[in-house]
Amino acid sequence: xxxxxxxxxxxxxxxxxxxxxxxxxxxxxxxxxxxxxxxxxxxxxxxxxxxxxxxxxxxxxxxxxxxxxxxxxxxxxxxxxxxxxxxxxxxxxxxxxxxxxxxxxxxxxxxxxxxxxxxxxxxxxxxxxxxxxxxxxxxxxxxxxxxxxxxxxxxxxxxxxxxxxxxxxxxxxxxxxxxxxxxxxxxxxxxxxxxxxxxxxxxxxxxxxxxxxxxxxxxxxxxx
Amino acid sequence: xxxxxxxxxxxxxxxxxxxxxxxxxxxxxxxxxxxxxxxxxxxxxxxxxxxxxxxxxxxxxxxxxxxxxxxxxxxxxxxxxxxxxxxxxxxxxxxxxxxxxxxxxxxxxxxxxxxxxxxxxxxxxxxxxxxxxxxxxxxxxxxxxxxxxxxxxxxxxxxxxxxxxxxxxxxxxxxxxxxxxxxxxxxxxxxxxxxxxxxxxxxxxxxxxxxxxxxxxxxxxxxxxxxxxxxxxxxxxxxxxxxxxxxxxxxxxxxxxxxxxxxxxxxxxxxxxxxxxxxxxxxxxxxxxxxxxxxxxxxxxxxxxxxxxxxxxxxxxxxxxxxxxxxxxxxxxxxxxxxxxxxxxxxxxxxxxxxxxxxxxxxxxxxxxxxxxxxxxxxxxxxxxxxxxxxxxxxxxxxxx
Numbered sequence: 067x068x069x070x071x072x073x074x075x076x077x078x079x080x081x082x083x084x085x086x087x088x089x090x091x092x093x094x095x096x097x098x099x100x101x102x103x104x105x106x107x108x109x110x111x112x113x114x115x116x117x118x119x120x121x122x123x124x125x126x127x128x129x130x131x132x133x134x135x136x137x138x139x140x141x142x143x144x145x146x147x148x149x150x151x152x153x154x155x156x157x158x159x160x161x162x163x164x165x166x167x168x169x170x171x172x173x174x175x176x177x178x179x180x181x182x183x184x185x186x187x188x189x190x191x192x193x194x195x196x197x198x199x200x201x202x203x204x205x206x207x208x209x210x211x212x213x214x215x216x217x218x219x220x221x222x223x224x225x226x227x228x229x230x231x232x233x234x235x236x237x238x239x240x241x242x243x244x245x246x247x248x249x250x251x252x253x254x255x256x257x258x259x260x261x262x263x264x265x266x267x268x269x270x271x272x273x274x275x276x277x278x279x280x281x282x283x284x285x286x287x288x289x290x
Numbered sequence: 291x292x293x294x295x296x297x298x299x300x301x302x303x304x305x306x307x308x309x310x311x312x313x314x315x316x317x318x319x320x321x322x323x324x325x326x327x328x329x330x331x332x333x334x335x336x337x338x339x340x341x342x343x344x345x346x347x348x349x350x351x352x353x354x355x356x357x358x359x360x361x362x363x364x365x366x367x368x369x370x371x372x373x374x375x376x377x378x379x380x381x382x383x384x385x386x387x388x389x390x391x392x393x394x395x396x397x398x399x400x401x402x403x404x405x406x407x408x409x410x411x412x413x414x415x416x417x418x419x420x421x422x423x424x425x426x427x428x429x430x431x432x433x434x435x436x437x438x439x440x441x442x443x444x445x446x447x448x449x450x451x452x453x454x455x456x457x458x459x460x461x462x463x464x465x466x467x468x469x470x471x472x473x474x475x476x477x478x479x480x481x482x483x484x485x486x487x488x489x490x491x492x493x494x495x496x497x498x499x500x501x502x503x504x505x506x507x508x509x510x511x512x513x514x515x516x517x518x519x520x521x522x523x524x525x526x527x528x529x530x531x532x533x534x535x536x537x538x539x540x541x542x543x544x545x546x547x548x549x550x551x552x553x554x555x556x557x558x559x560x561x562x563x564x565x566x567x568x569x570x571x572x573x574x575x576x577x578x579x580x581x582x583x584x585x586x587x588x589x590x591x592x593x594x595x596x597x598x599x600x601x602x603x604x605x606x607x608x609x610x611x612x613x614x615x616x617x618x619x620x621x622x623x624x625x626x627x628x629x630x631x632x633x634x635x636x637x638x639x640x641x642x643x644x645x646x647x648x649x650x651x652x653x654x655x656x657x658x659x660x661x662x663x664x665x666x667x668x669x670x671x672x673x674x675x676x677x678x679x680x681x682x683x684x685x686x687x688x689x690x691x
Contacts, residue, residue, distance in 0.1 A: 114689075115685075118684075118685040121584075123583075123584060123684040123685040123688075124683070124684075124685035124686070143588065143589050144588050144590075147583070147586045147587065147588040147589070148586060148588075149586075150583070150584060150585070150586040151585060151586020151587075152586065156584050158688065162577065162581050162584075162688065164578070164581070175585055176585045176586060179582075179585055179586050179587045180586070223585075
């Protein structure tokens with residue numbers, strides 16, 4: 067399988083007064099196309115920081131992140147934005163939907179950002195919403211949805227541009243068990259159907275069990 | 291375009307209708323500032339126009355002088371001029387004495403004009419009130435009356451200088467002194483000249499001779515001046531009424547400029563208010579900005595969205611402020627009357643200002659100036675604040691959410 071993402075000696079530290087707080091220490095990680103990877107760890111172990119750095123949302127203190135062979139932090143802001151838009155999907159624990167836009171417009175947003183025609187964008191958004199079983203909620207506003215439905219909208223938004231890789235940060239953290247199970251199954255099903263690489267940060271063993279591979283992070287390094 | 295609309299929707303909570311509440315924050319002070327700018331300029335223009343009109347009715351519009359004109363040819367010249375152009379409605383020959391008055395080391399140049407043929411009230415016809423003063427100013431108006439301290443006030447036109455010299459106490463005032471004297475009723479600002487000085491002044495007679503011309507259309511006198519230049523001796527000089535009263539109009543222009551600066555400062559303060567709101571908005575919408583960055587919207591496009599939002603607010607403020615200013619201008623006379631009624635006093639007195647009614651006037655150039663100055667300064671400030679969105683770090687902003 068093709069190598070899609072590689073983290074080479076990635077470290078991240080924050081300055082806390084005179085002390086340096088090492089969140090990630092010399093991380094090495096290779097992710098291939100189609101991988102479904104769970105990154106586990108306790109709170110504060112550095113898993114979200116790792117996800118943010120891998121997705122191009124945060125800069126490492128040292129080390130490089132190569133996406134399809136290219137160091138993403140050497141890209142100019144415009145190119146990095148295009149990469150985020152077209153190659154990377156991101157799902158958050160707290161959904162982060164735009165409350166003033168309806169479900170369809172929220173999903174269409176990445177397509178509009180990529181410059182797609184409005185009609186095409188709306189059609190694509192509707193198709194993707196059908197994939198997450200929300201075909202009857204196009205016009206609803208986020209506040210009219212349940213937590214599980216909001217997360218399904220967020221999932222639809224993350225895959226609408228058919229990215230190479232989707233990062234999910236505790237996607238079931240705000241959901242009850244039945245919804246969590248549903249969302250997990252949906253994520254895995256979509257990653258198969260769309261041939262998308264999936265990287266999930268979680269401390270839920272049930273999710274991790276459904277993934278192809280799991281890594282555990284502790285004190286900023288992988289234990290496996 | 292659709293994308294911008296979607297993002298603007300999130301700012302203004304449109305959902306099919308405009309939410310005025312979202313526009314009102316920070317906009318009200320700017321509306322007020324633009325309103326004051328428009329109204330202030332309209333009042334100044336109206337005041338200048340009313341003053342112009344009042345002066346035009348009372349004063350000669352052109353003054354022609356020439357050292358070559360001798361006394362005998364005077365009348366002949368005046369009838370010649372009247373024959374040459376039908377723009378001129380009246381020609382009055384005059385002879386004037388120019389004198390330098392020294393008082394307490396301060397030099398005041400004043401011009402006293404004597405008319406022939408008794409066309410204007412002569413000083414000889416006046417009987418000075420016992421123990422009162424006569425005040426002579428260089429305002430060229432012909433008003434005669436009692437001053438604030440019960441003195442006899444003669445504004446301007448004097449037929450016989452010797453007659454004045456016989457009056458025991460004489461004061462000479464410039465236009466500014468006359469106004470401040472009238473308003474403050476203070477004798478400290480009045481220049482007093484002795485009768486000796488006045489006698490000396492009176493002895494310098496007829497150093498200027500000339501013609502005072504009244505025109506049909508005094509506001510468009512250029513063609514008449516050109517015609518007069520063709521027929522008069524090269525040594526003749528023609529002075530326009532607006533040049534003659536340059537000091538008055540300059541003081542109006544200075545007042546207008548100061549008013550502009552004050553109103554613009556007010557606008558700048560309101561801009562700062564709006565910009566501080568913009569900055570707060572960038573702070574409070576950090577997660578929104580971060581999310582747009584996560585979804586791949588380029589930083590300069592996010593800046594554009596914030597710039598657009600700010601410009602929508604500024605444009606609304608300018609339009610509303612301008613509209614209110616124009617509304618005020620249209621009803622200015624009514625407003626002045628209403629205010630006078632409320633405080634029980636006439637706000638515009640013809641005794642003080644020479645006008646008793648005021649109509650607001652605004653020219654197209656004023657509107658263009660207000661629009662360009664307010665919009666460009668708003669654009670500049672909006673750009674500076676919108677640029678702050680570039681500094682938002684997605685991971686950090688979303689972590690704090």
